[in-house]
Structure formats: structure tokens, C-alpha cells
Amino acid sequence: MQSVIQGRVYKFGDNVNSDIIIPGRYLIYIDRERLGQHAFEMLGEGFPDKLRSFDILVAGRNFGCGSAREQAATAIQGLGIKAVVATSFARTFYRNAINDGLPIVECPALVTAVQEGDEIQIDLEAGKIHFGSQEFTFPKMPDSVRKILELGGLAEYLKSQLHPAPPAPQA
Amino acid sequence: MTIAEKILAAKSGKTSATPGEIVEAFPDLVMSHTATWRSASVMQRIGATKLYDPDRLAIVLDHISPAKTEKYAADQQISRNFARNNGVTKFYDIDAGIAHLVLMEAGHVLPGDLIVGTDSHCTIYGSLGALGTGIGYTEVTSVWITGKLWLKVPESIRIILENRFASGVYSKDLMLYLIGKLGADGCSYKSVEFYGGSVSDLSVSERMTMTNLAMEMGVKCAFFPPDEKTAAYLKDKLADPSRYRPVYADPDAKYEQDIPVDISKLEPMVACPHEVENTKPIGEVAGTHIDQVFLGSCANAKYEDLVVAAGILKGRRIHPGVRMIITPGSKKIMMDAMSSGVLQTLMESGGLVTNPGCGACAGDGGTLADGEVCLSTANRNFIGRMGSSKSQIYLSSPATLAASAIKGVISDPREFLA
Secondary structure, X not given: OOOEEEEXXXXXXXXXXXXXXXXXXXXXXXXXXXXXXXXXXXXXXOHHHHHOOOOEEEEOOOEOEOOOOOHHHHHHHHOOOOEEEEOOXXXXXXXXHHHHOOOEEEOHHHHHHOOOOOEEEEEOOOOEEEEOOEEXXXXXXXXXXXXXXXXXXXXXXXXXXXXXXXXXXXX | OOHHHHHHHHHOOOOOOOOOOEEEEOOOEEEEOOOHHHHHHHHHHOOOOOOOOHHHEEEEOOOOOOOOOHHHHHHHHHHHHHHHHOOOXXXXXXXXXXXXXXXXXXXXXXXXXEEEEOOHHHHHHHHHOOEEEEOOHHHHHHHHHHOOEEEEOOOEEEEEEEOOOOOOOXXXXXXXXXXXXHOOOOOOOOEEXXXXXXXXXXOHHHHHHHHHHHHHHOOOEXXXXXXXXXXXXXXXXXXXXXXXXXXXXXXXXXXXXXXXXXXXXXXXXXXXXXOOOOEEEHHHHOOOEOOEEEEOHHHHOOHHHHHHHHHXXXXXXXXXXXXXXXXXXXXXXXXXXXXXXXXHHHHHOOEEEXXXXXXXXXXXXXXXXXXXXXXXXXXOOOOOOOEOOOOEEEEOOHHHHHHHHHHOEOOOHHHXXX
């Protein structure tokens, strides 16, 4: 995970559910690449390809509501999307995003301010988003959550706990 | 403390818990369904070999069962082998039915338990006074290995129900009314507790429908405080009756909000495409053309639900332009409906009865073509959930479904109940 994420935004409305993000028939896959090919395809032909030209998703209230399918977060990463900023997230999506290594930020003011194609910069460490001359703040993530994101998700975090790196050689 | 605060405190070894606090809690049960192979794959990938406690795992193969492609077959094989190799005794194969219903029927869900699982509708366990909530498959792996997970203690809301349903109105109509009124995030991250004079009248089956549907307003968990009906439901199901230890809220528990509802004033409700919060009273949608009805899902395919539908369909035929698919929630429900004659009534009226499980709600059969309309008793009507992105799903109670199947258009069940 990069601490500073920069790019063009695509903007959704409220209540984008996880069936829209990735339909149930593709839950036989868990890899980013294949899930990404079908992400948001319910919204029309060519939609996944269209989203690939953006870097950050921006959405309204309750993003990721519905099914607890973790692949919703994986599919978004499969599109090459680097972060999601929303007015609010559904709780299962919020957990799954962290556990899948996808940075998510709740920042209602930014959502109101931007339009499709706008360029923004998210500084996860500082808890700030820059849009043109405007600056928006959001609560910083707890260290434990940042650690999971930094390692790329919960699986990698668990791995690091199970098999700790050998101590550095004594100087 | 509220029920959620008490359970989360107890499961994290603390004497109290307050909203907003993050606790490290040890669930009593970790449910995984068809997603089990994904959690098992993560476990293998990270090189973990030991479970915290195999007795805390429950595995039910419910979505897409029996396997319909080689990929599903291979995935189920991974799940089956995982259960066998790790000594998971609470394993239920493709014959059992929908995980939530199977686990409650088997006595694995107890008042005061903390249960997490790979399904958003784990909230249904609150029908018996347990805290149930959904998590993803990687997090299930984590709980399998470590025995614990972090949870934020939610704010609590009381929904206070008074009076009785009018004829033709059911717990499903109440929940569709509430979801429409409060919205898909109306109770986001909250714990909901149901109280009021109506509660003791509501059957355990109705409570299951309600705590299941509560998910569609964003709850973390939902509860009916255990009572005589809870105790009666669990009476012959518990291997160890001393484990029946109900958890109640304290008299001075703090609630963010009280929502009173006079349930006698409600009408049959329908959720219209493509969001559950898009609800309307039956009068505004009556006459809408339908091609298929689906009586199924963890929300409304319990024995009582089949009985309500059969009561309306008995001696009648469904409309020739409608296909009726009935997927009993579990093997036990199907067998009970078989011996009581309910299945025969449903089949004689023109219905197709499938094997128990999630069925068409999870995209397993009953797929909709472009332009088709389905009326379903399930809990979600999201675009494309049952097939084509150009199909439409409406949601209703089993009674409204039965009346509509007879007429060939969405119809008010009250004209069949007068």
C-alpha cells in the first residue's frame, strides 16, 4: 500500500451494493485479475474497461452494502483502483476492504466536492485529501489497521505473525 | 448495558463494554458455507496448520448445491476434505439446507452466543438471542487460527412493536415497511433490539425473518430477547441444557433511539427493483406482470412460510403464465412439509419443488431471462441477482407470493383470506 495515492476519480451514487460490484456467479474466483474482468459489469457492457481508466472510486452513502462477499474488495483492486472514498461504507465491505488491502476513506465533504475525472491526492498517513487548492481531512486509521493495509491484507498479516522474520543480525 | 454490549464484553473477558470501543472477542461459533474452500485456501497459502478450536467451526454447503460445474465440485471437495482432516464435527453436506436454518435446527445457536460467519445474514441468529454478524472469508481464516477478532461495540436502537398484525400481514411486511422507512443504511453499524407487546405473539420463525431482514437496513446485529418461545424452540435441541443462558439488557441500558411501530396499521408490502428500501404498499404495485415466483431463502422458506403459501394455494392452480419455484430452507423443513401434505399442495397447484438450500436466491437455478419479472420471498432484489441485468425482482411475504402466483400479477393476499 502506498501512503500517498493520486489519480482520477470515478463517482458513484448511494447504496452501491456488492452484487453490483461483483455478481454472485463469479465468486468461484478469488484472484484479482479474473474478478476485475467482471467488476460492475451489471452496469452495462464495457463498464469494467471504462473504470480501468480511473484510479480512485468516490461514492455516496453505504458503499458495498448487501452481501458480505470479500471479493467485492478484490474485484475493485482487479480494476487497478487504488482506493475508495465514500460518504459512508457498509460494515462488511469496510472490514473486507481492509482485510483485502484496499485503502478506504470516509470523507463526505470530498464526495460532495468532486466530479468524474477530477484529480485528487490522498495522504493516508496525514489523514488528508488534496483536490486542487482545497484540503479535506479524515480520521487517521488506527495503527493496527494501517499495519494490515501496509502488508497488503489480512492474509499477509497473519503470515507475518505465524512466521516472523528472523531478527536482524547484531551489529 | 444493552444485549450487544453484554455479549461483546463477556466474549472479550471484560466486565463492561461501551459503544465505540474496540474489543478483541472470541466467538463461540464460526460459520462458513460455500465459501469454506476460500478460507481453507488462505490457510494453506499462509502456511497455517492448526485450528484454535475445531469445535467452534460449523461448515454447511448450501449455496450452489449439489455442485453444478466441475469448479463447484472441486471447491466442495476442498471444503469436505478440510472438515474431515481438521476434525470439524459440525459439518453439513449438500443435503442439509441453508446454513443459518440448519445451525439453528441443530441446536448450535444459543442465547448469548457470539457467532460470526461468511454471510451477511448471520444477523438471523439474534432470533434466538445470539449476536450474529457477517465477515469475509479471509477473516474467517483468521478466527479459525487465532480464535478471535476485533469488533467495534455498536450503539443500540430499540424497535418497539405494539398490537397484532391484521389478516394477510406478516413479519416480512413489517420488515419491508421498516427498511423502506429507515433506508438501506438506516441502522448502519447498529444493534437492534425488538421489544413491545407484539413480541411475545411472534413465533420463532417470524423472529428469524425479522432478524434476517434487519441486515437490509445495515445492522451489525439484531435481537429478540429470549422468552418462553425461545426456550421451547431449543428445548429438545441442546445436547447440554445448562448452556441455555439468556442475556438481557439492563433496565438502565442506553439506547440511541426508540422506534415505535403499531403493527396493526400495516398493509402487505412489496420491495420493488432494484433496492430493498424501494418499498411500496401492495395497492401501488398490484397488477404488475410476473413470470416467476420464488418461495425460498433464509428469510422466508421455513415451514411456517410454506404453510402460509399452501393455505392460499390449496385447491387452486397458479396462473398458466407463471412458474413457481419452491426451495425449502432445510431438509428438516422439507421433510416436515412432506409428511404434513404441504409439499403435495404446493406441487398440485403447479409448483416445482427443488432440493433444500439457497437455490435461486444465490443464482442456483431459476435464472431470469432479459425482461423477465420475478416475485420472491428472499431478502435481496439487487440488479442481476437472479440472472439477466435486464430482469426485475420484487420481494414480498409468502402470502403475497401465493396470491400473485394464482393471479399472474402482483396481488393482495387479503382477497384470498377473507
